[in-house]
Amino acid sequence: MANLVITAASIVTPDDLNRFQFGMRFGRLDSVCQLGLAAVEALGIDFASQPRDQVGICVATDNGSLSTDVEYWRRRNEPGGASPSLFVYTLPSMVIGEIAIRHGLTGPTLCLMGGSDGLLTEAADMLRRDEATACICVYCDVVSALAAETIHLPATARACAVYLQRGVQGLHVLAANDRDIIPLCAKLCT
Amino acid sequence: MEITVVGCGAVTAVGQGIDSLRAAIRANSSGLRSCARFKTPIYQSDILGAVPNGGLVDDPVFHLADLALREARAQAAATLDKFPPARIGFVLSTTKANIEALERLIDGRPCSESAQKHLQAHGLAADLAATHGAAGPVQTISLACVSGIVAIQQAAKLLQRDAVDAVLVVGVDCLSPFVAAGFSALRALDPLGCRPFDRDRNGLSLGESGAALVLARGHGEITICGWGGSNDANHLTGPARDGSGLVLAMRRALKAAKISPRDIGYVNAHGTGTPYNDAMESLALRSVFGDECPPVSASKGMLGHTLGAAGIVETIICILAAQEQLLPGTPRLTAPADGAPTQLLKEPRAATNLRHILKLGTGFGGVNAALVLRHG
Numbered sequence: 432m433a434n435l436v437i438t439a440a441s442i443v444t445p446d447d448l449n450r451f452q453f454g455m456r457f458g459r460l461d462s463v464c465q466l467g468l469a470a471v472e473a474l475g476i477d478f479a480s481q482p483r484d485q486v487g488i489c490v491a492t493d494n495g496s497l498s499t500d501v502e503y504w505r506r507r508n509e510p511g512g513a514s515p516s517l518f519v520y521t522l523p524s525m526v527i528g529e530i531a532i533r534h535g536l537t538g539p540t541l542c543l544m545g546g547s548d549g550l551l552t553e554a555a556d557m558l559r560r561d562e563a564t565a566c567i568c569v570y571c572d573v574v575s576a577l578a579a580e581t582i583h584l585p586a587t588a589r590a591c592a593v594y595l596q597r598g599v600q601g602l603h604v605l606a607a608n609d610r611d612i613i614p615l616c617a618k619l620c621t
Numbered sequence: 622m623e624i625t626v627v628g629c630g631a632v633t634a635v636g637q638g639i640d641s642l643r644a645a646i647r648a649n650s651s652g653l654r655s656c657a658r659f660k661t662p663i664y665q666s667d668i669l670g671a672v673p674n675g676g677l678v679d680d681p682v683f684h685l686a687d688l689a690l691r692e693a694r695a696q697a698a699a700t701l702d703k704f705p706p707a708r709i710g711f712v713l714s715t716t717k718a719n720i721e722a723l724e725r726l727i728d729g730r731p732c733s734e735s736a737q738k739h740l741q742a743h744g745l746a747a748d749l750a751a752t753h754g755a756a757g758p759v760q761t762i763s764l765a766c767v768s769g770i771v772a773i774q775q776a777a778k779l780l781q782r783d784a785v786d787a788v789l790v791v792g793v794d795c796l797s798p799f800v801a802a803g804f805s806a807l808r809a810l811d812p813l814g815c816r817p818f819d820r821d822r823n824g825l826s827l828g829e830s831g832a833a834l835v836l837a838r839g840h841g842e843i844t845i846c847g848w849g850g851s852n853d854a855n856h857l858t859g860p861a862r863d864g865s866g867l868v869l870a871m872r873r874a875l876k877a878a879k880i881s882p883r884d885i886g887y888v889n890a891h892g893t894g895t896p897y898n899d900a901m902e903s904l905a906l907r908s909v910f911g912d913e914c915p916p917v918s919a920s921k922g923m924l925g926h927t928l929g930a931a932g933i934v935e936t937i938i939c940i941l942a943a944q945e946q947l948l949p950g951t952p953r954l955t956a957p958a959d960g961a962p963t964q965l966l967k968e969p970r971a972a973t974n975l976r977h978i979l980k981l982g983t984g985f986g987g988v989n990a991a992l993v994l995r996h997g
Binding site: 483484488493494495497500501503504505507512513514515518519521522523524525527528529531532534535536537538539540541542543544545546549553556560562581582 | 663716717720723724726727737740741742743746747758759760761762763764765771775778782799802803804805806807849850851852853854855856857858865866869873985986987988
């Protein structure tokens with residue numbers, strides 16, 4: 432089996448969102464999807480040149496859609512009732528759909544809750560099994576001020592991503608102990 | 622390396638325990654009924670797949686998952702007893718965990734510490750794993766309505782790479798005003814109750830369930846022999862109309878199982894009862910199987926759409942079908958829609974030598990999944 436290589440890495444915060452051109456629809460996305468899309472955009476990959484049915488997407492998150500959940504439920508009694516457009520984003524995996532639509536990616540997908548540890552292991556396993564030839568790995572976590580107040584969690588908004596491929600030159604050859612995407616992105620993006 | 626099912630457990634709208642599910646399959650009965658769980662008529666439909674006496678406890682998702690796991694572990698005791706807790710893994714599938722806790726917190730109603738902890742899916746997974754003696758790796762999958770199928774896939778992967786010797790897999794979601802209000806806002810509920818593949822189908826019915834499997838390496842009566850996933854890359858809430866994404870997932874699962882379409886003896890469809898899903902699924906089946914589509918049925922007219930539990934409880938229905946050599950029917954189906962699968966099963970039918978079964982799932986975010994099971 433050829434080496435698995437990280438060919439691009441990124442870290443983004445809400446301050447980075449206006450660095451990219453996403454079009455009108457971007458403003459209607461929830462903050463998890465906005466950050467996740469920005470992290471993938473910051474990888475600088477030309478997906479049109481990739482075998483798009485062979486690119487997987489693996490996402491990990493701690494708090495998933497919690498911030499959108501809080502906003503959706505707090506606003507349910509507003510005129511018009513519960514918002515269908517907010518409800519759509521009350522699934523932690525919707526960022527996968529947004530990434531897939533933007534880049535036309537039809538490979539396999541996975542969404543893990545409960546932290547960033549293990550994300551790279553599962554992405555590497557996907558490639559080793561030939562389920563995909565490359566994989567976008569994204570860690571994305573948002574706790575809005577409103578959610579922080581409601582659930583008593585610290586507020587946060589951050590995302591990072593890597594592009595993992597087989598047998599190419601790149602930034603970093605994935606090692607068996609490279610399980611956690613956050614410290615790896617911090618190292619590669621320094 | 623073969624991955625075998627050594628235990629099953631389920632709590633659903635047709636009752637507690639695998640025997641109640643088996644009886645409902647034989648009778649082709651439905652657990653959907655008009656239910657006063659929520660303050661209808663603010664929601665589109667009060668026809669729900671509610672667990673009898675469900676919704677009355679403080680921490681309903683933990684309760685349903687716990688019941689299902691107890692049953693599955695009891696069936697699998699001979700296998701589980703061979704392994705230390707550190708070699709037993711745990712995979713949870715859920716879309717909203719204990720979302721009811723959020724409703725209570727926002728509304729200022731009492732909410733226990735554990736109920737609040739289980740608002741977070743991984744908090745729920747950690748406590749269920751600890752309660753059920755699984756001290757190995759824990760994974761929490763939340764991939765919309767294919768979560769259950771993907772959880773089974775992830776459990777099989779943990780076994781294949783020798784990270785564990787056995788895995789407890791549980792899917793759970795409960796009925797909640799949060800979810801009912803959302804699907805109502807999307808106008809996705811059938812006011813008359815869901816009727817998968819029916820010409821008059823008009824939406825889904827929500828259900829709730831805890832459903833559990835125990836998987837281990839080795840040869841057994843039922844093996845997990847392939848899976849495939851894909852994304853439509855098309856629309857967040859609607860399926861690709863041509864079914865191309867689901868076709869990809871099916872072909873990947875068949876390839877992984879090293880079988881051809883003609884080897885499949887039964888398909889348990891996702892079959893939500895929404896106009897677009899069932900039409901798309903019918904097209905996708907025709908693309909893969911051509912004019913020789915095997916018998917197909919859908920289980921959401923029996924249980925409702927149980928979201929994060931759906932892929933697991935409907936896989937259990939496939940397992941029971943294989944064990945009983947009885948192809949399940951499609952409860953609440955009256956008249957098949959134009960273009961529905963040619964061998965759509967309205968009623969249960971005896972099978973002869975049912976060996977390979979295909980379980981399908983699709984979900985919001987364009988996700989698709991397929992799982993191949995083998996009997997014998």
